[in-house]
Amino acid sequence: MQATDAGVAMAILSISEAARTWRMGRTTIQRAIREGKLSAAIQPNGSKGIDTSEMVRAFGEPCIDAGNDPVRDAGINPGGANQIHVDTEDVSQLDTAKTVAALQVQIDLLKTQLNDAHDRELWFRRQLDDVQRLLPAPAANPPSPRPAPVGKVRAWILLAALAAALAFAGWHFRAVIVSALAS
Numbered sequence: 001m002q003a004t005d006a007g008v009a010m011a012i013l014s015i016s017e018a019a020r021t022w023r024m025g026r027t028t029i030q031r032a033i034r035e036g037k038l039s040a041a042i043q044p045n046g047s048k049g050i051d052t053s054e055m056v057r058a059f060g061e062p063c064i065d066a067g068n069d070p071v072r073d074a075g076i077n078p079g080g081a082n083q084i085h086v087d088t089e090d091v092s093q094l095d096t097a098k099t100v101a102a103l104q105v106q107i108d109l110l111k112t113q114l115n116d117a118h119d120r121e122l123w124f125r126r127q128l129d130d131v132q133r134l135l136p137a138p139a140a141n142p143p144s145p146r147p148a149p150v151g152k153v154r155a156w157i158l159l160a161a162l163a164a165a166l167a168f169a170g171w172h173f174r175a176v177i178v179s180a181l182a183s
Contacts, residue, residue: 011052023063
């Protein structure tokens with residue numbers, strides 16, 4: 001499909017076509033659109049599409065042209081039952097060149113992703129530093145627990161507790177005490 005932008009005709013691919021052409025998953029492309037790394041265009045039929053120049057900007061040149069099928073180029077008949085007819089001398093040189101080119105593109109993509117991850121990590125570290133600066137400093141001397149009473153104070157507290165216990169017991173068993181004293 002074609003769209004015009006400032007008079008220049010550009011190819012708009014569906015997400016599936018772009019994924020096949022660049023040899024990546026549709027979810028990777030959809031994530032890039034969601035994160036704003038890739039701009040989506042609306043095709044005339046109303047579906048989402050991606051301009052070829054956007055794909056090149058975001059992911060670099062495609063690994064292998066869409067018209068080149070490495071299985072077909074190698075002489076493999078996918079419909080046949082394990083029928084493989086390969087001229088090893090011609091294919092090995094072609095496959096080696098294609099493999100090297102594909103691996104170089106992947107290396108470049110991985111380098112870009114690594115740099116992006118490093119930039120994200122630095123951003124998160126700066127955010128963490130900013131938040132830590134906004135938090136109040138911890139107290140220099142936290143309040144110590146109240147010490148147990150010692151000496152005379154402790155003795156008076158124990159005596160008062162004993163008196164209270166005896167008073168309660170006396171009230172509770174008053175009938176028994178009265179009958180014992182009466183006899």
